[in-house]
Amino acid sequence: MPVPKRKRSRARRDSRFANKGLKPQAFTKCPNCTEFILPHQACKSCGHYKGAKVIRTKSDRALMRSEAKKIQEAKKPKEEEQTEQK
Numbered sequence: 001m002p003v004p005k006r007k008r009s010r011a012r013r014d015s016r017f018a019n020k021g022l023k024p025q026a027f028t029k030c031p032n033c034t035e036f037i038l039p040h041q042a043c044k045s046c047g048h049y050k051g052a053k054v055i056r057t058k059s060d061r062a063l064m065r066s067e068a069k070k071i072q073e074a075k076k077p078k079e080e081e082q083t084e085q086k
Contacts, residue, residue, distance in 0.1 A: 025037045030043040031051065042049040047057045 026039055028039050029035070029044060030037050030048060032048040033043060033046040034081055035045045037043050044055050045057065047053050047055040047060065
């Protein structure tokens, strides 16, 4: 009957069981946008957590920039008229 030549170290023996406790991650759906998210995390696509908006998303920032640009363009002609009148 075969017998091992050397004693197997504790580290080598225990490393076999190191990944035994891993389980697949659970995903939930965001109640606001139905995007898959990790539990107890804010949604990255809409920025909601427990029914409240908690973070500004990339699309929110882009929308604010475009609105600010429109306001700035609307003010520009008025400023040009004032300089022409002087």
